[in-house]
Amino acid sequence: MAQRFACHKISEGKATAESILSPERIMFYQVRPEDGMMEEKDHAIEGEIIAKKVLIFPGGKGSSVVQQDGLYHLDQFHNMPAALIVKNPDPVLVAGAIIMQIPMVDRLPEEFYEAVRDGQTITVNADEGYVEIED
């Protein structure tokens, strides 16, 4: 049985993909467009690929330009994340996700964060307000 959790829609759409967790804030400017690899020095997920995955992370960081421009470059190589699950959304991140049309949700319950791991198959359905972790 898949585990289902309620969430709050930020950016519309739905996607099913492999999960990747970042305990650290994300700046999409620091992700390599050609393959979607986190390039930021000493970042918690340095060297890992976020392309076409469901990225679960605490929030964004950096200037008012870096999120949308970073996502735009990833999109040029079809390497944007499939969906975003965020704890603390900020306007720069939110505008980036809406404009680049990536499904994004927040307000997941604590049980979700206890159950979620790297490499699980996750469905994010922003339109219907739920996230599912498949077995």
Next chain:
Amino acid sequence: MKLTDEQKAMLDGKYGEGAAYAMKIQVGIGECFDAERMVPIKRAHVALSNQDGDLWFAEKMVGYGAKCRVAPTVNPGFCLEHFAAASKHPVNAEDADHMRRTDNAYRTLGAVLSYNCTPYIATNVPNFGEVCAFSESSATPYVNSVWGARSNRESANSALCAAITGFVPEYGLLLDENRKGNIVVHVEADMKSAYEYHLLGMMGEKIGEGIPVFVGLPHTIRPEALRNLGAQLNTSGAYGMYHIVGCTPEAPTLEAALGGKAPDREVVITDKDLKEFEEEFSDEMKGNRIDFAMFGCPHFTLEEAMYIARRIEGKKLAVPMYILVSSHTVQMAERMGIMDILTAAGAELIGDTCPDQPCWHYLKGKVGITESPKCAYYPRRRNLHFVIRDLDTCIDAALTGEVR
């Protein structure tokens, strides 16, 4: 969210496709943050960046026929005339074309082509309590904290949307209850110049998430120092606002800044914290040598240009020095003879230009010196390297070619 008839009509396309798209994005943002309504603005600043994503979005808006109802000031790309084909270090045709397209797009949208990242110092200054839409790292905290105006930490895109619709969703820093500080930052470091405010701003990791209330800073602080503090807070983290007790208008006392509540956290910043950051953050030099000096991230003021002119008047720089400023400052410097002094010494005072632009292609692989951590941070992906030091050390390094 409740929309007025005018706002609904805008969303339905009665004000054109551009306004409808801008409104749709803003309603999305508003719903994310549980905004109840949209409120009008008279002022905006767009962090134009001349990056690919920025041009894509601006041209998309042009394609939809969008026009700004509120003409926003804009951030710099690079100065086409300064880096023209006939100059010492011309940009390639592709990069020149990119900047020309950015310029055309924002002109068509009806922006004020100010190309300056410090509008809050001279050209676009909101009143106390005024609701506005300011993007740009240093600008949002400045208008909120120093002027007491009300802006969320808009993205470059969402600020452009606000300029097009003339509205912003009402949430976050627009509301009284969200403007109170929750972290007390005791500054025990010796804040002797605007440089130490750069370093203080880079303490985001230690300060943590929220609205910092700085205690222990002077009651009168120069605009350059406040500019630096905000710029770096949004390089090391994400901050829309801060308070300085006894200095900024919503912080007459610590109690007022905290809204009468106990803080979530208290942090102490010492000279040791700042020194350690300076060491860790600087790139490696070849011996003690540097290849160039760069200032103006965010843009230097006329006063800073005058200060450098006094320090290098009648001397010859050993390495090139680039001082990035607004076109107003360029004009004033020319009028006042500052430009002649700088040029004679070998320094270039350049308007309309940002360090994170392709025009600096000829500095690739070189090591520069700057007083701004943000100047060092973003251009790293363009393979520019930087050592950070206080302004006087930077000027001396440019005069000798060595960091002492």
